[in-house]
Structure formats: structure tokens, C-alpha cells
Amino acid sequence: MIKAKPVYLKHEVSPRDRIMGFVFLLLGLFVLLVFNRHFSADTVTTFAMTPGGITRGMMSDWLIQTNRTLWICGILLFLIGAYQFVFGFGRRSNLILILVSLIFVFAFTVYVAANKMLNLAGLLASALSMAVPIILGGFCGILCERAGVVNIAIEGMMLMGAMLGSVVGSTTKNIWLGLAAAMLGGGILALVHAWLSIKYKINQIVSGTVINIFSTGMTSYISSMYLQNFPNLNKTPRFPSVAIPGLADIPFIGPIIFDNSLFVYGMFLLLILLQFGLFKTRWGLRLRAVGEHPKAADTLGINVFKTRYMAVILGGLLAGFAGAYFSLGSVGRFDEGMTSGKGFIGLAAMIFGNWIPFRTMLAGILFGFADSLSSSVSILGSSIPGQFINMLPYLVTIVVLAGVVGSSSGPAASGTPYEKE
């Protein structure tokens, strides 16, 4: 069979390519003119390669010539931007976008830590840890959308999970019960979402928004009425870090990956399960079929409604698990709005990762990195106002989504309720 190649308009650089190219050019100029303004040739940036307080898997510090590195980064960005503006990278745009982000972020850290020492390993370790809720949120989104249900209520489910996890963990002093409560909380909200959007075919965005608002209000109310007045209700034990024997001793990588809490290991385990499950098992095949073409699945005897309920509720359990990360994994108590939009960023990671678990994890790590960078930069102290630094993770999300959305396409039936005739 002859398959004709589609003919596209030649020399067509889309406005989106132009804008991306222009932004790259600006970034390059920024590195050259702003970052590299006042460094002499012998300025040195020092990166520590072992997270603080760790005694295994040590590695010596990394010294970088600030001036020269910034020049190289700036020129590289400038060239990539110029090429993108004039010719466009076409289908490879997303890859280039990632590359540009990496270069820019690297240049930024080199600039910020000039004449100082920045703990790169610590930065990466906290990036991974901060990425966990984002990635888990993304996984929740993947489960739901692959089955054809848009779930923007991940944020609300996470918040509810965080609150319940803290309360149950505090009262029982049992972290496992706390975790179970957190997951249950997410699961129940997911059941509501599934019920509204599958059975009653309510617009899924509306249903998701309602759950988010409910969850924000409910957790704030409980927090200000009870948790703040009875501190014993909000003082939960936390999941400790567990070093994996052997692996934790690998220099640089060991302390970053193999000396973490349950949440990081759980995230990796879920990654493997989800990636394998979606694409290699009957469960995944049917789930994806329901999200792509529910009617086709139905005519082959697959129960569309049941599959969707299952996927959304599983997603809710995942979101609850992600919520527990905040209270049980990180600070040991619940604060109002402590998920700070991570559920939404998780959705961005899902889109950026093209609804594929592995790529979603990479995207999540990028966002997590932006997060941890903003906190370590404010600790280092720089001339940039703290508010701008705190904007960084969200800025990265916007840039990535602006660059990526439009070129990736999700499951065909995502967001459309299935109507049996």
C-alpha cells in the first residue's frame, strides 16, 4: 500500500514558533546582559554535590568559572532563539523548549551562586521531593482522562487528603491510619466527581470547580475552627526518610534518590505500575479504549460506566496520597491552602507529558525543580526580590503550557459524558 506523505506549506513558521524564538532570544540576552554584568574572570561558583546533613554517598564540590559559563550559556540561548525565530524547529520544538529551560535555569543558578556556594545535590533532592505531589497529581489526571473524564478537582482532593491525613494522624498517632484517611478523603471526593459527571453528565469542569471550592472552604473552616484552637488535633507524626542499603551509598545519586520518605518511593512504584498497566495489560487497554471511543468499547461488551468510575476513584485515592505528602510527609500538620496549586500544576505536567506517566514524571520534576530553586535562591539571598523568585514555578508552568498546549492531544473522548442509547 502506498502511503502518501502529507504535503505541508513550505517555509511556514507559525506565530507560535516566532513567539517561542523571540522568548528564547530574550532569555539569551537576559543571561548576557543581566546575569553576566559584573563578574570578573576569576569569579567562581561553587556547587556542593552532597545534600546537607548526609554522610553517605559523598562527592567533592564542583567549581565553575562564572564569567565564562554565563557567556557560553547566553550565546547558546541566543543562537537557538535566532534559529527558532527564522526557521523554526518544527516538530522538535518541545525538545528544544526543554533544552532551553535547562540552559537558562543552569545559567540562573550559576549567576545566583556566584562567589557563593550552592548545594546542587540538596537542590535536586528537594526538587524531587517537591515534584512528588505534582507527579502524583499528574498520575491522577492521567487515570481520569485516559478513561475519558476530565478531573480538575485534583487540587481539592489533595487538600482534603492533607487535612484528613493530619487530623487522623494526630488523633491516632498512627501515620498509616493517617495515610489511609487521606486517601479515603481523596477517593470520596472523586466518587462525587464521578457520580456527577458520569451518572448525571454534569459538565466536568463545573463539577471539578465545585469540588475545589467545597474542599477549600471546608478545610479552611475546619482549620480555623478546630485545628488552630486544639493544637493536638494538628500535630501528626511524619513518615521518616528511609535510606535503601547499598544504593544510598552511590555518590551524588544515592543521597538524592535513595534516601527518601515513602512518598518518593511510592511515586516511583506507581510510575512503574501505571506505565506498565496502561500500555501492557487488559486493564489499561480497556481503560484507554473507554477514553478514546466509549461507544466502540461498549459494543465489545466493556462496561464504560464501571471503567470510568474505577478510574476516577483510583485517581482520587492517588490524589489523596499526594495530599498526605504535604501533612504526613513534609511538615507534620495541616495549613490552610497548603497544596498551593500543586494539583493544577500536576495537570500541566500531565499535558506536558502527553498523558504518558513517564513523561509526566519528567515534567513534574521540571516543575519541582523550579519550586526548590525558588526556595534555595531566597535562602542564598540575591538582588532579585523574593516575590519574583516565588513566581518562578508558576512562570515555568505558564511558559511550558503556552509552548506546548496545542501541539499535544489528549484522549479523544476526554470530557464527553457517555450516553448509552
Place this chain on the structure above:
Amino acid sequence: MTPVLELKEITKQFPGVLANDHIDLKLEKGEILALLGENGAGKSTLMNILYGLYQPDGGTIFINGQQINVHSSIDAIKAGIGMVHQHFMLIPVFTVTDNVMLGEESLILGDILDRKTAAARIMEISKQFNLNVDPNAMVGDLPVGVQQRVEIIKLLYRDANILIFDEPTAVLTPQEADELFKIMRSLTDKGKSIIFITHKLREVLEYSDRIMVIRRGRVIGETTPDKADQEKLAEMMVGRAVNLNQEKNKAKKGEVVLQVQDLVVADSTKKITVHGISFTLHSGEILGIAGVQGNGQTELEEAVTGMREFESGEIQISGKSIRKIKPREFVEAGGAHVPEDRQRDGLILSFPVEDNLMLCTYYKPPFSKNGILDRREIRKNAENLISAFDVRTPSPLTDVGTLSGGNQQKVIVARELSRDNRLIVASQPTRGLDVGSIEYIHGQLLKKRDEGCGILLISSELDEIMELSDRILVMYKGEAIVTVDTEAVSKSEIGLYMAGISQQSVSGSETVAEKSSTGE
């Protein structure tokens, strides 16, 4: 011998309609039974009941003499019933293997897909029935004809013995349709039994063993191809005599109304779909654009009527060159447009019939005076058109979206053809309509032609093109593969052109070159 399938007294009531009224049906082993009827006659309802998608209000189903209950498609599949739906039930982003085994997966270690075994089984079926399908291909990359064969494999993979085909040729070229009927015959030779639903008379006569006609939910009669002819079947279908072959006078060609030169058009994804087409349309003639759906006809239609900007080339309407024409300018230049997607581009479904009947010229007298609508004139116009074009609507104030497809199309035709036009662009004007409405719309188009309009008729129905056109241009992958006089070609030749086989390779065809049309 007991029939493989027997339906007794099947009845299904929908709100307001009795879709199936005590229908009896018998299917013998190894036969092809054609279920013939107009749209809305109840054929699909009956088959959906058999396949478990609808529950009947009454009646029983027997397989090999055994009564069975079909509550869902799983029951139907278990009973050996399979269905190829009109709109394929395939997932474009899955491979053939994944599509075929979905719901009936081969597994190892509990829940892990065994794609290798499934693919081998598909290869085996493909060889046995000569279907020629690659199990590893992505379904979305396959041509429609092959996708349909994937659907057939899906049924055979489940050991279906009774195969139902719902309007199987609606999306195929004539050659692909012939191929399909060969496959159907080879299936019945191997002991399968087939029911195929259609409203195309020719197919029924050529390929079926037995014909059952349904009208308004009732079995009207049964016959065999050797005892029936098209006129008789059409009469059974519609309930009155139907004029199948429109009387056509010789075309009286006049001046050029539409000239298209080297036109290049891209679709919304920037893919070029029309690669430099040229043709000329005179007043008083019908130029038919034939071709399988998706070969650039839609973009050509949109470029000519001002709905889409084109990349290069030239379009002249009545000698006036246009570069960026707006739909309103097209209308004011004497153009009429019967769009392909009538519900999206032709009507505002939530507006009443009378408003839809004046949509193109609402801003001009008599409908509008000083920017204010004159409802009395609008009503008068609507009443005239409704009676002149035989639109069956409860009242001019009924929302057009509640009318049947045929009547919606009549509203568009009434609005477009009632103006004083010089050029009519009609795309798929009778798609999905029943024989009676088709007859009516064809008659109207021919009347306009004889009044001196130039008509560009875009259709993927080859019968329609052959019947109405004076000249035929065949589009394939965005190019005009040939332009010929209708008298000089046979249907099968056009079919070959539609499949992309160029002029030189068609043996024995008269070389009526493209020059004859463009070089005048």
C-alpha cells in the same frame, strides 16, 4: 432446515414513533439477506435490537431454533452475532491488534496482554478470508476500506456466524464496494450468514440472495433479485412510484460563470489538500466533482464559496477575479451554496424555519427596512417557499433543528435556489436523504440548470454524479485526475479514477483530455 436466525414479532416503540411493528425475519445459513428501507424505516433499530444495543418492547429471537435473550452486546457476541457499524467502532490511535482483541484479549500471567498470539490469530483470519490486513498497523493510518476489513476481522475473531453490515458501502469507492461484496460472498461460502442494511437499490439487486423491504417499521414485502427491479423496489420502499431516472435535456451551455485556475488550498492544519486545480463552469451545465471523501473536495468547495482563503491560483466568478471573497460577496455575485455539512454551515438549528429561509439576504429589502426586520414579509416568503419546495414542517415558526434531515435540506435548497442565481455550488446535496427527497432535490437542480445556472455538484455518490452531471471532474489527492464528458465514460472508469488510477492506465477509455474543458 431451521434458519440460523429467526426474529418473531419484534416491536419497538420510541416516543412518538413505532420504530418496529411486529417484524418477522428469517435468515438461512450461508445467505446474504438485504434489508432495504428508507432512512428512519426502522432497519437500524431492528439490527440494534438484535445486537443488544436496544431492548425490544416485544418479540422473540431464535438462534438455530433456540430462543435467546439479548440484553447487551455481550449476549449477542456470545450468540455468534457480530455487527459492522456504519460509523466504524475503531480506535484510530490503537493498532489493528489492540482494536481487534479489545474485549476478548489474549492474556498471559493474569492480566498482561499477549499481543503476539493475538496478532498471529489475526494474520490467520486475514489469510483465510483473504482480507490482507497488517495486525501491527495503526488503524488511523489505514484507508477506509481496510478499516472496514478490520471491523470484519473483529467479528471473525469472535467466531461470529451471523454478520450484520449497517450501510457498509456508504464510505467506500465503487471498487472498494465490489471488493467488499466479494469478501461477503467468500464469508457465506464458508458458512457464515449475512444481513446487510442499505437504501441503495443497485447493491441489493446485484449482491443479495434475498431482499426484505421495510417501511415505517413494518415489513412491506420480500423478494429475490431476479424477481425485482429498481422501480419496483423503490416503490416498495417509498410507498409510491418514484422517478429514478430524471429526464435530462441536452445542456445549453452559455457564458463562463466560474473559472478556477491553478487553485491551491490548505486545510486548517496547513496541509495542502487542493494541489493546483483548474476548471471552467458554464451557465446551463452541471459539472460534477467526483471523488472519495477527503480528497480536497471540501476545501475546494469552501474556497469557491468564500468560506476559506486559498493559497494561490485564481477564482473568477462571472469574469470577476476574486482573491479574498467573503461568503456575502459570493452571494451577492449571484452565488448559491448548498454546503456539505448542512447542520453546521447551512442552518441555524435553533432558529425557526422562516428565519432560516431568509438568512442570506436578511439585511436587504424586503426582509429588512432601515435595519429593522419586516416580520410580515419574512412570513410571506417562508409560506411561499414552504409550499413551493414541499418542506414538511408543522409551521414556519418550528425550529429547523426539529425537522428531519430531508426537510432540513429542503429548507436550504429552498433558500438557495429561490434566489436569482447564476452559480450554484452544491456539496453532497442528498447525503443521508431518502429516495423521495433525493428525487425532489435532483429535479430542482436540473430545473435550475435548464434555467441557465451553472452548477458545481460535489458528491461522493457516484450514481448521483453520473445521473446529473454534464461533465465530470474526478479529484484524487487534491488533483483533478481527469475531466470528461459524462457520455464518454462508464461508471467503472470513474471508479478507477476515484481510486487514483490515472488516465493512461485505464484501458480502452476515450481520451477526452482535460484540455477540452480548460482550454476553451
